[in-house]
Amino acid sequence: MKKTLLALGLSVLSSSAFAITNGTIVDWKNDFDDYVSGNCTGLIVGGDQILTAAHCGIGGNYVIRNDGTEITVNSKVDHPNYTLSANYDISTLNIDIQSTQNIRFFANLNNPTASKGDAVHAYGFAGSLTELKRGDFTVSRVSDASQYRFYHEYDENAGSKTEHGDSGGAWFNASNEIIGITRGSDAFGDLFYSKDFILEAVNGWHYPTVLKGTGTQTIKVQSLHLNSVVDSATSSGDVTITGGTCQTLPAIDAFDTCTYELDVTGSGQLHLTTNEVIDINPVTPTLVPPPTTTPSSGGSGGSLGFLSLLGLAVFGRLRKR
Structure with missing residues (x-):
């Protein structure tokens, strides 16, 4: 059976996969190229990982990008403490490196991520699979780990709600930093309790894999390394590193963000690492299309074609008889 846009990848293994209602449509194609669609929602992290909910399965081993193309899922890793009770409901999908220009960054997950009354927001596909919406909520x-509650709850009676299709979508604080993952109903998983899982899955830079523009350009990156790192970036082509905070920090710790200032005159690359x-x-x-060749007829320029040579060979055998 031929794959279509409706035969999507992040399929649901549980009845608690949801999508935002009373939300605002955003421009998935141009502004959210790090989001992927399925019956659940996913976010590309570090260029080659998708952050989503553990209860979301992978139907057909692929998900859909904002341009309609399919991304093959190479493997899926659930949080080792995930249970069907929805604690630690987080998973990463390993994919080949993807082109992303617009990415979102994590809050410092070493600190508490929310307080009661905080304004938060999330994105999801609202069951349409092609229409990404934003919902606004209040915590x-x-x-509370002492009550075995590793998730935040929001007021269902105010503003937006989550329904089928949203599970796996990232939640953000007022500073537009990632703090949680949609688990369903009136709650979202607190990534404070999954920070080590995220760092182990990525253990590298979280960065836009593509930049377009010339002149003075600024690129923001985030460390999702298990250990502290230092700047080792180089540039090539028509790109020169002129400064930025990444070069001045003595050490870059997990969830730290920093910038590179670039002078861009054409096409090139910024190598964070090899x-x-x-x-x-x-x-x-x-x-470039391959050159076309005209078959020889064997009758021009004194040359002999294959059929002419074959005819002469047959004629010679007949004469010998």
């Missing part, structure tokens, strides 16, 4: 009760590369004004190679 009504915060997580394997973590930001393509700047990438040039799409032009496909």
